Amino acid sequence: AAKCSLTGQWKNDLGSNMTISAISEKGIFLGAYLTSVSATNKTILTSPLIGYQQLNGSSTFGFTVKWSFTSSITVFTGQCFIDETGQPTLQTAWLLRSESGDIKDNWSQTRVGYNIFHKL
Numbered sequence: 001a002a003k004c005s006l007t008g009q010w011k012n013d014l015g016s017n018m019t020i021s022a023i024s025e026k027g028i029f030l031g032a033y034l035t036s037v038s039a040t041n042k043t044i045l046t047s048p049l050i051g052y053q054q055l056n057g058s059s060t061f062g063f064t065v066k067w068s069f070t071s072s073i074t075v076f077t078g079q080c081f082i083d084e085t086g087q088p089t090l091q092t093a094w095l096l097r098s099e100s101g102d103i104k105d106n107w108s109q110t111r112v113g114y115n116i117f118h119k120l
């Protein structure tokens with residue numbers, strides 16, 4: 001598939017939205033993530049993200065979201081594709097790490113999932 005840039009506004013099927021800035025010459029980007037769902041009952045707020053995209057013609061990336069309304073962190077990794085209909089698509093996998101009050105609960109504090117984003 002043709003490579004595609006992460007810059008711009010994206011949404012996923014959960015209704016979450018993210019905006020990604022210009023990619024620096026080192027492949028670094030910043031952005032903001034507004035999740036539509038949460039594993040907590042906290043009021044959801046926009047959260048900052050930072051990441052890298054490979055620039056050598058490939059479009060693999062990774063980024064971290066530091067949730068502003070709870071003490072968890074999510075890391076995303078994936079690739080940007082132009083799909084068969086010509087639509088830019090982010091195929092991602094993610095890990096959501098929740099903060100554990102007790103090391104005995106550590107085993108249950110990492111959720112994993114997969115998700116596809118399309119350009120808004």
Ligand SMILES: CC(=O)N1C(=O)N[C@@H]2[C@H](CCCCC(=O)O)SC[C@@H]21
Nearest residue numbers: 016035038039040067070072074115
């Ligand atoms: C793309 C995707 O699947 N997700 C999405 O858009 N929102 C949820 C999670 C939101 C976590 C909020 C903070 C918390 O509940 O601790 S990160 C993975 C998942």
